[in-house]
Amino acid sequence: MENRILFIAHDGGAYGANQSLINIVSSLKERGVFVTVVFPLRGMICDFFDKNGWDYHIVSFRNELRPKTDGIISYLKNILRVFYKKYLNSLAIKELYDIVDLNKINIIHSNSGVVAIGVALAKNKNIRHIWHLREYIHPSYGLYLFGGIQKYKKRIKRTDNIICITNGVARGFDVVEKAFVLHDAVRKKPIFSKPQPKEKYFLFCSALTKSKGVEEAIDAFSKVVKVNNGYKLLIVGEGSSDYENYLKEKVVKIGLENDIDFLGFRKDVDELMIKATAFLMCSRNEAMGRVTVESMLNFCIVFGYNDSGTAEIVEHNKTGFLYNNENELVNYMSDIITNKEKYEGVTTTAYNYAISNFLEEKFCDNLMNYYDKL
Structure with missing residues (x-):
């Protein structure tokens, strides 16, 4: 069966995970694989997709990151964010249904550990889902999740298909036994073939x-x-x-x-x-x-x-x-x-x-x- 893949990105920026997403999309398209991508907002990466004529969609949804809770006011704000996230994502799911059906998608590939909307989408459409874990998620790294990190990790562990970019990430999510470790590609080919004189x-x-x-x-x-x-x-x-x-x-x-x-x-x-x-x-x-x-x-x-x-x-x-x-x-x-x-x-x-x-x-x-x- 031909693979037709929908990637879900966690933001519209041009750093880190999205740079790796560019390498993935580029390499798959060269193999003739159908790929389309969903971004939650328009960002710098969309300019790159436009320049290359790559297919993508803007669907407003929220990832699982939240601000740090520091006092009763921020706590109450985060409660409101939970309800707003659920409401916004419920609307986004309906748009994503149409994208899946129109493009005959059979694999949902979530491009970051902080994106969870793809899990519900794949379950409701009865198609395969891959969770691509790229980051360490911990308060000491400035990352906080709705519902707490341990609960979120348990949710990820229940997923059947997991890719981790390093063994360290797999250990961090406690998914060493089930994760496929795949280092990111960072280039199609090197720009330089030999060293150049160094500057100070x-x-x-x-x-x-x-x-x-x-x-x-x-x-x-x-x-x-x-x-x-x-x-x-x-x-x-x-x-x-x-x-x-x-x-x-x-x-x-x-x-x-x-x-x-x-x-x-x-x-x-x-x-x-x-x-x-x-x-x-x-x-x-x-x-x-x-x-x-x-x-x-x-x-x-x-x-x-x-x-x-x-x-x-x-x-x-x-x-x-x-x-x-x-x-x-x-x-x-x-x-x-x-x-x-x-x-x-x-x-x-x-x-x-x-x-x-x-x-x-x-x-x-x-x-x-x-x-x-x-």
Whole structure:
């Protein structure tokens, strides 16, 4: 039977899960598989779909994330959000029924662990559902769920078909025995085939949130630049205006406003990576880390925090370097400035590893096999 797939995205942004969704849709379409996608609102990713002529729909619904409950007022607001979510999603289900019927969909693929509307849709239409788990969900990561995390995890465990992007995510949801672990594809093919001369800057690239470790990158760089004048730290990404202002004020306070540049959202990240002295992956809870793999594909050495998905992808002293505290990160950053040749072999090994494991063709082979076995 021909697979006809409806993907459900958790938002309309152009980061993380939706970047991986682009790779999935691209690879499946190349195989002639019918794919359409539902977004809950129009966002930057829709512009990409428009440019490529890919089919998608905007259906207003709510995912399972809620704001932190902090006092009686926020508690009451979250109760109201529960009722509004149920009401809005009940309307969305009716629109989704029409999309499923019109396109003869036989697989619902929820593209994030925080999207649950696909479960009800698949059950009501009596078709298969896949839950693609991509994130660690925990209050320490700033993520809160309606009904609580433990209840939500139990709901996911009752699902028959689960894909996790790393073994760590599977352990986090306690679904190791039933989950299919499939690392994300991050490219159709690499942009560069050989290294380029390095420039005097370190690169940090991520959504600007506290859990991503941007402050550690700033603090480590502040110690490195004291004895290595002429180097810069480039910070790519966006966050809340409050947190971005806090970071910029912090940089001014430590006197590094001329040494640290906030670049915002950039489309030339590959060019920035291949010329960077090193890439800093400071996140304490990275589920996988697309930018880690992208750095490997761009011959950029990775200094990553030794935990979660980063430690699963980076093999220490072979495809990158793992650090356990800020002092270790400072030491690696200082060492690569004075011993560049020492790291050149690692970038080549990392590039070959990424080519073998994170391109669309291999990913699609594995995904198609999974679909066929459902």
